[in-house]
Amino acid sequence: MNPQDTFFVRIAQRNQETDDIIGLELRDPNGGNLPPFEAGAHIDVHVAPGVVRQYSLCNAPSERHRYLIGVLRDPASRGGSVAIHERLEAGAVIEISAPRNHFPLKAGTRGILIAGGIGVTPMLCMAEALHASGTGFALHYCARSEDRAAFRSRIEQSPYRQQVAFHYDDQGDAQKLDPVMLFAQAGSDDEIYVCGPSGFIEWVCRAAEQAGIPKQRVRYEYFSARPVDTSHDSTFDVRIASTGQVFHIPADRSITSVLLEAGVDIYTSCEEGTCGTCVTHLLEGEADHRDVFLTDEEHACGNQFTPCCSRAKSSLLVLDL
DSSP states (O other), X not given: OOTTOEEEEEEXXXXXXXXXXXXXXXXXXXXXXXXXXXXXXXXXXXXXXXXXXXXXXXXXXXXXXXXXXXXXXXXXXXXXXXXXXXXXXXTOEEEEEOOBOSSOOOTTSOEEEEEEGGGHXXXXXXXXXXXXXXXXXXXXXXXXXXXXXXXXXXXHTSTTGGGEEXXXXXXXXXXXXXXXXXXXXXXXXXXXXXXXXHHHHHHHHHHHHHTTOOGGGEEEXXXXXXXXXXXXOOOEEEEEXXXXXXXXXXXXXXXXXXXXXXXXXXXXXXXXXXXXXXXXXXXXXXXXXXXXXXXXXXXXXXXXXXXXXXXESSSEEEEOO
């Protein structure tokens, strides 16, 4: 199944994991198997017309009968998480995409999994996969407090419980995560996986750099975009290579919004540069990269960018569309 294809699932269970996080179990309405997935994969959830959000699958990849996701109620919600919390109950049928994976595990290599808050969801899936394959790993789960650690009971009942360490902001310094010390003790081939708020990811990545861990061994996935100062945004033009059409992009609108309004077919999802769905080849011009999906090296290459949030440093961008 193409990741852009969609289908319907039924919410079989809804669990209140913490005050602001719910877990949803999704199943085929007819009792059939769902498309397979690998650790690190996520799905698009069509919350409402024009509102599509991404959620990591957090159950074992061996399970074909269900998907599990965790949804944080975000106070700054743009219509996604709040709608899910307030409207979607057990029994509801919702539209989702096939799974796709931009955060894969490296097979057969010991992993250090580091989660901040709701960033634990892909790490649970990874822990299940690593345990099933007999590959060594350690999971470090950082949360504000014990009662805000989603899926804690599931972890404590899991066969890999002894490989998990909890770290709480409201408890003593001795139990808090010290990434510099952690990485100093890491094996020379260990792969680092981190997911959580942008500041948390950057904190862990800086510690890995201080420890001399090569960037290619540090893998991460953002759940939200970095804050961007848009006060100095200006206008520019975009040309479609296949047709020669030129579109003017106002300072207060995204490239994708202008193109979609004009009928140019470009698939989008998160609309903030986290999921990679809209990555487009750039044939001419210099992009002002604002995504957290592409790496620094990919930004430097200058041949692809995310038109949902990124803009232009040059007066014209030519897109391979």
